[in-house]
Amino acid sequence: MALLCKPGFGATTTLNKEFVPRVCVGSRHQSVVGFRLRPFSNARLCVRATQSTSVSTGISGQFAIAGINVDAGEGGLPVVKLHNKQKSECQIYLHGGVITSWKSKGKELLHVRPDAVFDGVKPISGGVPHCFPQFGPGAIQQHGFARNCSWEVVATSNEDDTPCVTLRLVDNEYSRAMWNFKFVVKYSVWLQGDNLCTEMIVKNVDEKPFSFTTALHTYFKADIKGVTVTGLNGLKCFDKDPVTKEPVQSSEDSLSELAIYSWVFHLSEVVPFVACRWSDAVLWNPYMTMKLYYKDFVCVENAKLDPVTLQPRDSWTAKLTISPLSE
């Protein structure tokens, strides 16, 4: 299943037959997909995103401070761990700059695929991987190279029990061989109360313009038999499910709040939402192409699918806050 949703593009839905997996959005697809999809009011995870025009992270400080540790993780790869007094925790691997774990009050909310490799070469499949500078297939490798490059820590802070780390990725020989541009991406991850927050800033430090597409390809832990994703109503959808026979959505609206209802999240209450630079959403589950383990997660991805063009010295910023909603 792959469903790409964009705000404000009119009333039609385009179906693309190239891809095998299936769509599961709400109960309308019940008969197509062959499993039951139902919302659970006591089980909700809200994905919200906020817009920012600022290019400053406002973060400074030493690396090893209270609330922030670095360890050797799987495969001996360096992993940064954040925790706060509200019992939120997360882990970010420098390989790929990927958040592999986010726990709220002891409950894991992200999913790392069982076939994920931690060899420092291939991308780590799961958690919150980057797709940059290309989302999906295209001129360079699928989902770009940022997810299999080594990011560096450039700042840490922990003010008001808000542990934060800022990672940086800059062009190198490997990236320039595929995508011949000089760039800097800064990616900050922090825990604010129960929320997991990120800010991504892409800066053009070249002398020529460049364009990119990008996404945070988030894998949420979920029992696929009991999951519903809401917030996609009214968006134009590009549906890669060859089985779907009719448009998935029909009217115009804007991408606002996305919420995931699943057995796994024993959570409730909606969090307010503000529109974002992550203007698009991608809903994906591999279904039978990964038949051993498609049941345990749903990807709800925050994306920018229309290319962003940056002139020299310009930057682009997008923020995301993911809020578990307590009972």
Ligand SMILES: O=P(O)(O)OC[C@H]1O[C@@H](O)[C@H](O)[C@@H](O)[C@@H]1O
């Ligand atoms: O398998 P990858 O490269 O990690 O990407 C995961 C999936 O990402 C989705 O967004 C794509 O629609 C799929 O085609 C792809 O398989």
